[in-house]
Amino acid sequence: MSFYKGERNRNAVLKISTTSLVKLLILNFLSKKDYYGNQLIETISKTFKDKWEPSPGMIYPLLRDLEEKGYIKGWWREPDKKTIRYYKITDQGLEYFKIIKKSYKSTLDDSLEMVNNILQEVYK
Numbered sequence: 001m002s003f004y005k006g007e008r009n010r011n012a013v014l015k016i017s018t019t020s021l022v023k024l025l026i027l028n029f030l031s032k033k034d035y036y037g038n039q040l041i042e043t044i045s046k047t048f049k050d051k052w053e054p055s056p057g058m059i060y061p062l063l064r065d066l067e068e069k070g071y072i073k074g075w076w077r078e079p080d081k082k083t084i085r086y087y088k089i090t091d092q093g094l095e096y097f098k099i100i101k102k103s104y105k106s107t108l109d110d111s112l113e114m115v116n117n118i119l120q121e122v123y124k
Contacts, residue, residue, distance in 0.1 A: 036077075073088055
């Protein structure tokens, strides 16, 4: 992910999309333990100090996509009822997580610097 002067970028301040950021967080949490969807929503909300939380309409398609790509594996707690679906990261998912974790680091650092510069300029 690069940003060049003169290039249009709707995520100019947060140089990473919200969807990419949530995917990074999902893989991060699943690299530590198994979760079900609503737990991930709550955990991500806590990460943002309850100032923002992803909607189910964002989380569940991401989980399905990650599962289809083999990065996570899901299972029903009660297969007959299909009420709570747990997820765990796969070995392939761990490798993918390492790659995006490394590649997003500089982008997140740049975004933080840009926000800090705005805060300094406007609220000095």
